[in-house]
Amino acid sequence: AIAKMDFIPNFFAVMFFLMFVVLGLGSNMGVVQAIMTSIRDRYPQVQTWKAVLAIAIAGFSCGLVYLTPAGLHVLGVVEYYGVTFASLTLVILEAVTFCWIYGVNRICQDIKFMLNIETGLFWRVCWGLLTPAIIIGVFMLQIFKDADEVPVGYTVFGWCLYGFTVVLQMIGWGAYATSKQPEKQLLDKVRSASRPTEDWGPESTAFKRDYDAAMQRYGESFNNSGNIVRRTFRRIFK
Known part of the structure; x- marks a missing residue:
């Protein structure tokens, strides 16, 4: 259509x-910046240009696959299994950790400590119930949605990609964090790994002391008896 334009088609x-x-460069800026920041935070001695060069070479090498005759099939599989499924799974796990393990009630206590504002029931319901339910519903719709017709090998590759990017990472890092806990029993290790660390809180020493005192009062007032459903309910609505 552009070539047929009468006014300066070229x-x-x-x-x-x-x-x-320009669109491709802009889309990749955020991805490269996120990866580079993670590398620089973990290895501050690495020079920025070396990290950027390594990321660019890795991205270019992976992108060569999409230039093959089956590149569109590979792109569809990677987008479906490696992006959509992986993103939804990670968001679900993040919501569960945020709302049910750390607890909406403790988040509200943090907000009260920082801003002296009581969080209303609407936000508690959204964080604790609606958000996880909506995300899980979208994930289930993606599972039962008819995928594009591709050869079986591509589907196997997609599930392997999903397993590596999400399942193995979750199990591997979870096992690593659990093994680093000083407790003897496995269940105690899991509980310890699920709790905030000792240095969690404000950076200021004075604020940290007040925060620890506030969290201690909160912990003493929190009834931890009952089954897991009752404890989770109290973490959200207490």
Whole structure:
């Protein structure tokens, strides 16, 4: 359509493809910045240009797969299993950790400590019930949705990609965090790994002392008896 334009078609053709180049660069800036920040936080001695160069080479090498005759099939599989499924699974786990393990009630206590504001029931219901339920519902719809017709090998590759990016990472890092706990029994190790660390809280020493005192009062007032459903309910609505 651009080539058939009467007014400077070549100019608009160049601008059209330049738009895609700029769009691609802009889309990758956030991804590269997130990966580079993680590397620099973990290994501050690594120079920035070396980290960027390594990320660029790795991304370019992976992108060569999409230039093959079956590149569109691979792109669809990676997008379906490695992006959609992986993102929804991680968001569900994050919501469960945020709302049910750390607890909406403790989050509200943190907000009260920082801002001296009581969190209303609406936000508690949204964080504790609606958000996890909606995300899980979207995930279930994705599972039962008809996927694109691709050869069986691509489907197997997609599930392997999902297992590596989510399942193995979750199990591996969970086992690593659990093994680092000083407790003897396995269940005690899991509980200890699920609790905030000792240095969790404000960076200021004075604020940290007040925060620890407030959390101690909160812990003393929290009734931890009953089954897991009752304890989870109290973590949200107490």
